[in-house]
Structure formats: structure tokens, C-alpha cells
Amino acid sequence: xxxxxxxxxxxxxxxxxxxxxxxxxxxxxxxxxxxxxxxxxxxxxxxxxxxxxxxxxxxxxxxxxxxxxxxxxxxxxxxxxxxxxxxxxxxxxxxxxxxxxxxxxxxxx
Amino acid sequence: xxxxxxxxxxxxxxxxxxxxxxxxxxxxxxxxxxxxxxxxxxxxxxxxxxxxxxxxxxxxxxxxxxxxxxxxxxxxxxxxxxxxxxxxxxxxxxxxxxxxxxxxxxxxxxxxxxxx
Numbered sequence: 001x002x003x004x005x006x007x008x009x010x011x012x013x014x015x016x017x018x019x020x021x022x023x024x025x026x027x028x029x030x031x032x033x034x035x036x037x038x039x040x041x042x043x044x045x046x047x048x049x050x051x052x053x054x055x056x057x058x059x060x061x062x063x064x065x066x067x068x069x070x071x072x073x074x075x076x077x078x079x080x081x082x083x084x085x086x087x088x089x090x091x092x093x094x095x096x097x098x099x100x101x102x103x104x105x106x107x108x109x
Numbered sequence: 110x111x112x113x114x115x116x117x118x119x120x121x122x123x124x125x126x127x128x129x130x131x132x133x134x135x136x137x138x139x140x141x142x143x144x145x146x147x148x149x150x151x152x153x154x155x156x157x158x159x160x161x162x163x164x165x166x167x168x169x170x171x172x173x174x175x176x177x178x179x180x181x182x183x184x185x186x187x188x189x190x191x192x193x194x195x196x197x198x199x200x201x202x203x204x205x206x207x208x209x210x211x212x213x214x215x216x217x218x219x220x221x222x223x224x225x
Contacts, residue, residue: 034213034214036216041219041221042218042219043113043199043216043217043218043219044152044199044201044216045216046213046214046215046216049213087150089152091152096154096165096167097154097214099151099152099153101149101150101151102150
């Protein structure tokens, strides 16, 4: 059974810092990996989708990498801003869709 | 315009009641999903429909019955509500790739259900 783990569970950084969020998964037979953002009391917003054949995807200040063989993905956020404060979830898709429990990010002004 | 919408946003009800949550998407997608997010923030797939047909049905009590009148709507009906049903329920939609999860999913804002 696929297990998705995100470390750390919570992260607090000062504004302007570059940071990395980690996601690991146990079964490398995946179609893709997605990073989502969840704001308090709101739904999920898809940030980046990396197909299994890809190594990374970039969108603005966000860069996500995928190393399928080692079962790892990272989400790199450059020059963090208070508006980046949210919970970041990764999810892997194979025959099923599995979410991690998220990393709660707080960017302090 | 809201891409994926859910109603109601909040639902507080007594044990034993029957309730429905509605979901609509205007993205032209052909696949819709229901997820449950528990108190520990884990999201778990419950159901998935493609063009009104059930394609994924996880181990969910049969008190939960999804209904898809057309490909833009997927409603969730819950019978005999229990305390453990309290959670946030998310609807999502996507195009159908080679697997049900291959394409980007777009989520609704969630319905916060509290069973007393």
C-alpha cells in the first residue's frame, strides 16, 4: 500500500527566505505527483503536476522536483512571502490517489 | 466564476439524520470525485464518477451514496449520520487520463459536516 509522508509537519520562516518542503512515497509505480496548497477553511489549489517521466516543474517562485526511484519530491519556494502561508499537500497517483498529511507553512513578515 | 462549487458550505446535524451535499463543476470535465478530510487532515478518496458512471468506490459504508445526474454534477447523500462522519468533504473534478488520477484535479471549497 502506498504511504505518503511529508516532513516537516510545520515550518515557520521569516519573509524572504528560500525553503524546501519534502514529500516521500513508498511505491515508485506512480503516474504523477501533485503539489497542492490548502488555505484555512478553503479547498485545495493545484500548484504543480509532475508526470512520472518528468524530473521537475516550475511555476513562478515554485519549483517541484521528482525522483521516482528514491520515492522523493521536493517543493522549493523562493523568496517566501506572508501570502505563501498555507498548508502544502503532496499527492501521488497510481491506481489510487494518496495524499500526505501536509506541511503547515507560516511565513512571518 | 467558481470552477467547482459545493453546497452547503457548513452542515450541522443530529445523529441519525439523512443529509445531502451537492457538487457542480463548470470546467467541462468528465470525471468527478468525493474526498473526506479527517481531523488529522488526511484526505482520502471516497468515490469517482466518469460520465455519470461509478469508476472508483473505496471502502466506504453503504450509508454513503453518490449520485451523478449528469457529468457536471456529483452529489453525495449520507443516511443515518454518525458522529464519525464529522469531517470536511471535498468534491473535485478532472479530465480522465489513462487512469482516474492522471490529470490535474480541481477542488471545491469543501463542506464542513458536524454531526452532534
